[in-house]
Amino acid sequence: MKFIPYGSQYIDSKDIQSVVKTLKKDKITTGSEVNKFEKKISAFLKCKYSTTCNSGTSALYLSLLAINVKKNDTIIMPTINFVSSYNLAKILGANIYLADVDKKTGQMSPKNVDECCKRFNIKKVKAIIIMYNSGYPQNAEKFIKLKKKFKCFLIEDACHAFGAEYKFKGSNLKIGSCVHSDISTFSMHPLKTITTGEGGIVTTNSKKLDEKIKKIRSLGIQKSNKKHWEYDVKYPGFNFRLNDFQCSLGISQLNKVKRFLKYRKKIADKYNKQLKNIPDIAIPIHLKEYISSNHLYLINLKIPNYKKKEKLIKYMLKNKIILQSHYIPIYKFNLYRGKQHLSYNTQIYYNSTISLPIYYNLSSKEQNYIINLINKFFKSIL
Numbered sequence: 001m002k003f004i005p006y007g008s009q010y011i012d013s014k015d016i017q018s019v020v021k022t023l024k025k026d027k028i029t030t031g032s033e034v035n036k037f038e039k040k041i042s043a044f045l046k047c048k049y050s051t052t053c054n055s056g057t058s059a060l061y062l063s064l065l066a067i068n069v070k071k072n073d074t075i076i077m078p079t080i081n082f083v084s085s086y087n088l089a090k091i092l093g094a095n096i097y098l099a100d101v102d103k104k105t106g107q108m109s110p111k112n113v114d115e116c117c118k119r120f121n122i123k124k125v126k127a128i129i130i131m132y133n134s135g136y137p138q139n140a141e142k143f144i145k146l147k148k149k150f151k152c153f154l155i156e157d158a159c160h161a162f163g164a165e166y167k168f169k170g171s172n173l174k175i176g177s178c179v180h181s182d183i184s185t186f187s188m189h190p191l192k193t194i195t196t197g198e199g200g201i202v203t204t205n206s207k208k209l210d211e212k213i214k215k216i217r218s219l220g221i222q223k224s225n226k227k228h229w230e231y232d233v234k235y236p237g238f239n240f241r242l243n244d245f246q247c248s249l250g251i252s253q254l255n256k257v258k259r260f261l262k263y264r265k266k267i268a269d270k271y272n273k274q275l276k277n278i279p280d281i282a283i284p285i286h287l288k289e290y291i292s293s294n295h296l297y298l299i300n301l302k303i304p305n306y307k308k309k310e311k312l313i314k315y316m317l318k319n320k321i322i323l324q325s326h327y328i329p330i331y332k333f334n335l336y337r338g339k340q341h342l343s344y345n346t347q348i349y350y351n352s353t354i355s356l357p358i359y360y361n362l363s364s365k366e367q368n369y370i371i372n373l374i375n376k377f378f379k380s381i382l
């Protein structure tokens with residue numbers, strides 16, 4: 001039996017054909033597929049502008065550069081996060097504060113941001129970066145008040161949340177539509193909703209931000225309209241481009257996105273149904289207003305206990321199932337140890353939360369095997 005990972009990509013013959021087709025074209029980078037993919041992303045998410053780039057990390061970096069984050073600017077983000085946002089803000093010299101999170105979902109709420117501002121006497125904020133841990137877009141519409149209060153930028157690190165939606169005034173809005181934010185960023189790493197191998201997307205409704213993001217993605221170059229050999233440099237930038245065959249893969253993956261999301265939901269529903277009676281654990285309780293992309297499936301130990309969490313991970317590993325912990329709080333890393341943070345709930349979340357396998361290729365038989373083992377584990381430790 002092969003190991004069952006916590007996440008994996010799904011690539012079919014259509015994906016392969018579309019990549020091969022593009023590889024045979026004259027232009028395999030900066031060609032028409034990039035534009036085509038970006039248009040399709042904008043149509044799917046219902047935003048004005050999309051920019052593809054080579055990773056979720058570069059999507060975040062483009063966002064921070066576009067809003068002009070400088071040395072000593074204040075940025076607030078959650079303690080529970082992949083390390084990209086913190087690293088990038090650090091590189092830019094920002095003054096970073098980590099707000100506490102919900103002890104079950106691992107997500108920062110507007111209240112957590114308020115508490116953080118009070119505790120550290122923060123009066124001026126350049127940007128708040130939200131992260132929808134697991135793809136559940138908790139409070140997506142609620143941060144706008146803070147944006148108005150601080151006149152700051154609101155960036156959604158939506159790397160988990162491609163396809164997630166929230167209800168607002170009777171309609172369903174997609175994360176990435178940027179109705180309640182300035183910028184959203186996505187990753188197309190193989191474990192995410194759709195993949196381009198590696199890849200990222202930035203979305204916005206601001207023409208100004210979009211122009212800047214697109215320029216910085218490509219070394220800040222402004223091409224001349226008249227002479228093809230002439231160009232100017234408008235911003236110091238990078239080569240963060242996604243190439244044409246990756247964009248072809250993205251288009252082909254996007255054609256399957258509804259199927260991907262539906263299947264992920266089916267897996268989550270089955271876990272919910274079959275794990276809900278285990279007394280030691282709590283399954284995720286999602287509000288109707290927030291529709292998850294089900295990037296991760298998180299369970300919480302009812303009594304937080306890091307030793308028990310580790311025991312379960314090791315037990316499952318012995319049985320060839322790889323569980324995961326999303327995430328180690330940022331302030332625990334050697335490099336960032338003890339930096340400005342609030343962490344009462346974070347510690348509870350970290351000691352109690354475990355990710356179970358969830359992905360399109362996970363078979364029903366494999367999921368039954370996982371569920372049976374989890375049941376067995378908790379019966380044996382009672």
Ligand SMILES: Cc1ncc(COP(=O)(O)O)c(C=O)c1O
Nearest residue numbers: 055056057082084159187188189
């Ligand atoms: C929340 C979050 N932010 C940022 C990233 C970075 O994305 P990438 O790996 O594509 O650079 C990830 C990827 O795992 C992520 O989960």
